[in-house]
Amino acid sequence: MSTPPGVTVVVMVSNENEHLGPCLDSARSVGPMWVVHTGADVATAETARRAGARVMSLPFADSALLKNSALDRLPISKGTWVFLLDADERIPRALAVEIRGTVSSTPEGLVAFNVGRINRVGERAVKGGGWWPDRNLRLVRKGRVRFEDRGVHAEAEAEGQVGSLRQPLLHFSRRDIGDHLHHQARYAVLEARDLRDRWGGHPRPLPLRALGRRWRPWLRLAWILCPSRPAAVTLWLFLARRGYRDGALGWILAVLEGAKQAWTEELLAHGAGESR
Incomplete structure (x- = not known):
């Protein structure tokens, strides 16, 4: 009997030790975790290892180059599902369940999924002004998506069909x-x-x-x-x-x-x- 497809969670960090622990706690039920570390903070790497994540160190680069380098160097086969996460984001339980269910039943032609984000400023979730649904490609097949630099943020280009997940990420966007x-x-x-x-x-x-x-x-x-x-x-x-x-x-x-x-x-x- 074939093994059902899994998901590897990849978290991009740069000296974000205060956010990393809760982020990894929320991602643990999704699948194996990698932390791509671009900073000099040793504590961040130690926090990642204590949480059960493997650590990959890469030189600091713009968001697009960093994502592409991480996907290229991950020791997993092409076509494997990867969920891209930032340290100030959390995967709610409902989203984790949807991710696992999606990758186990998705046809080969679908290569990526957009995920919405609930953005918080302090204690408040921002509903309007372009802050919601704030969809980004996060669940991707390795080797089928590339990122391009667009100044502030990276934009993804997929080689195939793109779907959307219903459940959102939680993003602690701004403290105040x-x-x-x-x-x-x-x-x-x-x-x-x-x-x-x-x-x-x-x-x-x-x-x-x-x-x-x-x-x-x-x-x-x-x-x-x-x-x-x-x-x-x-x-x-x-x-x-x-x-x-x-x-x-x-x-x-x-x-x-x-x-x-x-x-x-x-x-x-x-x-x-x-x-x-």
Whole structure:
């Protein structure tokens, strides 16, 4: 009798010892665990080993290169299922059950699955403003998915059909608004660099998939010509993306996203954010 397919959990970390223990505790029931460590913190590697995970050390790189390197070097055969996880994420019990059930009954043509994330700022789950469902390719067959650098985050390209899991991850995204501000400042620099390299310094268009193909070219042109893109971003997230569902927090997050847009444009205008 053949052995049913399993899942290997791969956690990407860089000096995140405070998050790693609970993360691995949540992933243990899914399958064997690997921790890909890019930092110099010895305690992080020790925490991983105590939790029963194997550790792979890789040099620090952008998110896409790191994911590709980890998948290439994992000592598992091509086609084996891998679940990619970050240290500040948790796999709820219902998602773990769905993952195991999915890989045991998925046809060969399906090579990856998107997974939603419940993003938390402090003690609150953020429901609107583009923070939900925040789907990303996480359950993938080794050798059938590659990641490409997109400035702030890596984007995945799958060689085959892609499905979606129903149960979400839990993401402890930000400790508080101050932590979010720190991330936004760093993301502005990365966004400016990405816009300069990939878009010739032009503003990245808003995500307009829901508005239909007919209107997208005109709306993108309007976005480029918009006299106040930071204000447009704020209103887009709070109204069109329903940030109002989160009340005052939703408004603050939308305003800070607009502020990031303003800071990104300021960096571009003064030649900052250039690739080195």
